[in-house]
Every structure is written in C-alpha cells, then in structure tokens.
Amino acid sequence: MLLKSQKKSQYTNLHSLRNLNDKELEIFSSHFHIRTYAENEPIYKINTPALVVYILIEGDVVLSNENDKNISIAKGHFFGNLALNDQNKRPYSATSVAKSIVAGIFHKDFYNLFDKYRSIKDKIIEELIIIK
C-alpha cells in the first residue's frame, strides 16, 4: 500500500499531469479511484460502454482490438478517454499485462472538474485529445 507522500510524488511524476501545480494536482487526484489489476486482468472490454477515464500509475497496460492491433500505454498517460463522449462504446479492450495500478475518474467527475476549474481543463485537455 502506497503511503500518502509516495502517492503524491507519483502523481507529480505522471506525464499527463505534469503541467498541474500542487493545488490543482490535489484537486484533480481527489477524484481518483485507485484500482489494482493483476497480470492479464481486463480493465475494460471492447464494445462496453465508456464510463471511466483511466491514467496508468504503475505497471503495464495494453489496448487491443479485434484486428489484433495492440497499443501499449506509457506510464502516466490517459487511456479510455472516449468516456468523455457520452454513449460511446469502447473501440479497444484494455488489459493489464503485468500487475498494474491505475486511477479511474468517472466521466461526470471529469465534466464537473472542467466546469469548476478552468485552469485544470486548459492544462490537461491536450492530453485527452488522443482518443483511446
């Protein structure tokens, strides 16, 4: 189990959140649901509703589709961003290929954050443009 100080430093090192200051990071990470996935455990499956955006904190996650196209997610990057568009189905499955720790943010929490904190939105919106 990560200590609070270790958690905070891990979030600071996350690539997609590099532009956030300490206060913004604290606000943003307060909406995280930290999940631990075992080796080869699915995080989500293809054609399931997209409800949660994830960010990889530790470990190794691969996106794959029916055409065997595989995309490896780098540590600190978002995936599952299609959850930000309502009613979308996932075009890829996400699987943890090694023991992984991810942070999930419910799509409505994302909207609320963007509504309330314009500065956070401006700083991370570009990281979300890459649709995965």
Next chain:
Amino acid sequence: MATVIKNLKWLIPILMLIILWNPIKPILFLMSISLILMILLNPLVEILETMTKNRFISVIVAVAGMFFIIGLGIKSIYPFIYEQVMEIKTQLEFGDLSAKVKSVYEKFVPDFFVSTLGDDGFNSLFTFINNVSKNLYSMAGEAGAIVGNTIYSFLCIMIFLVFLLLDSEKFKRSFINNIPNRYFEITLKIIDRIYLQIGRYIRGQFIAASSVAITSIIGLYLLQYFTDISINYIIIIGICAGLFNLIPFLGPIIGMMIAIIIYFTTEQTDIGHNTIYLFLIILVFGIVQLIDNIVVSPLVLSDSVGIHPLIIIILAMVGGTIAGPLGMILSIPLAVILKVIIEELSWGFENYGYY
C-alpha cells in the same frame, strides 16, 4: 475460507447493527436527518465551492447560514406553534372528542345511514379519528424526544452534517474501493444515478411540501376573510398539510382530513350552518393540490420517480404498515434506490457481458 474472510468486512458491521439496533436507532434517526439536510444543502455548497475554491469554507458558510435561518425560525415561530399544538391536544382529550365526533357524525351523515349503521358506524368513525390523533402525537412525541429539545441531538445533527458535506466523497470512495474490479464501472454509475434521483426527489418534495403548506395557509386565511367561517389553528393545519403531502397520493387526502378533524373537533362557533363550510374547506384543499400538481411539481420534478402511481400507493401502504407515517414517506425513496440498482445491474449485465 478466503471468501469468508473477504466478506467479513461486510458481515461484521451488519451483525453489529442488528445486535445493537435499539441503542443505534436514535443515532441512525439523527444521521438520516443529517443525510437529508446534506442532500438539500449540497448544491449550495457546490456553488460556493466554485466561488471560493475551498470545500471547507463553503461547507462552514452553508451550515452557518442554515443554522442562522433555523435559529431565527425557532425563535419566532416555535413558541407559537407549541402553544397551538398544546391547545389542540387539550381539546382532543377523550371525553370531549367523543361528544364532538358524535355531534359531527349526526350532523353530516345522512339520517338513513345513521339509523342503519347505528352505534357501530359511529364507533368505527370515532376509533379511526382517535387512532389518527394518537398516532400523530406518538410520532411527533418520538421525533420530538429524539430531535426537538436537546442541544445534544442538535449538535449531533450539525456534526454529522458537516462531516457528510466535507467527506461524502471519501465515504463513497471507501465503499467503491471494496468493490471488485469487474463491477467497478457499473458501481460508479449506480451510485451516481441514485444520488441524482434521490437528490432530485428529496429537494423537489421539500419544495412541494413547503408550497402546499404556504398555499393551504393562504387559502384558509382567504376563506376566513371572505366568509363567516372561523378557522382556528390555520398555521398548524397548513404545516400538517405540507408534511403529509410528502406521502404520495394518499398524503394530500390525509392532510385534508386532519384539517377537517381539527376544524370540527376543536372549539368553533356555531356548527349548525357549517355544511357548506365543510365543502369550502375541501375546495380550498382541492385548489391547493391543483396548484401543486399543475405548477409546482412539474417545475421541481418531485414526482418523476418513474414508478407507476398504483405501485407507489401500494408501497406507501406497505411502508405505513411497517413503520407508520414515517414508513409511508420513506417507502418511495427506498423504492427508487432499489429500482435504480435493479435497472443499472440489468443494463450492466447486458452491456458488460456479466453473464
């Protein structure tokens, strides 16, 4: 064995709750009041948080504001209402009640039915009215004992409320942490929908009940102003009408009957020519319900729970059988929660392939 140990964290609290139900019950009652206040206040806290960017300050400002308004209300209205309730209670004492109900019974029930039903008809009516008034005082007394007069209860409610407003997200997250990964996303969706629907329902019901109370009071005052009728305890009648409006479908009828019972069984001027007044009182409550159904409820979406009216009536009656008027009020929010869980789990099974 591992499964048993994993589930102990659910089982132990539930077992403790069952074993310690009696001492825990008053605390749960206070907490449920805090929960309702949290649902009512949370939108204001969210707005303040957008301005202040600080949840703690927003919560303190909102709670302090509510505390000030309640304090002001208690100081100005409570002694007056308390005095009127005591007066009504005195006038509904057994001996007087029996004579008054007999007088109303013989006045308004057609002679044919009076002679056919005889004493049985009167006894049934009297028993019903007596039980209603006893239940009302019993419920008010129990609630009052737990909530009304002790600083300890008030402080508990405020403390619970502050923590719920500050840390409801943390409590939610702690609960979700214990959900298996497979059901993580669907659980988030269920909790979000429950919070949305229950929040909308409670806020809407609060506004609708307040509107019914106010329009009832105004309607009865106007009736009094334009006719000879003398209606005592209009404030109490209005508050009862508002409170009972919380019970779907049956509540407005019960509220109106309470008003009629209070009017005809407390000291009134000459009851002799009040047949038309009975219908005027019913008309006033009819207009109040019309305003509520056509203007207020559609605006506040208080009735949009998506359950058929017949089912709502049955649920309210079952809730009433289990826990009296409080059960009737709580039966609908509990049914909404259950409905959302079933709907979302079905949706989840379909879309996430849980089969």
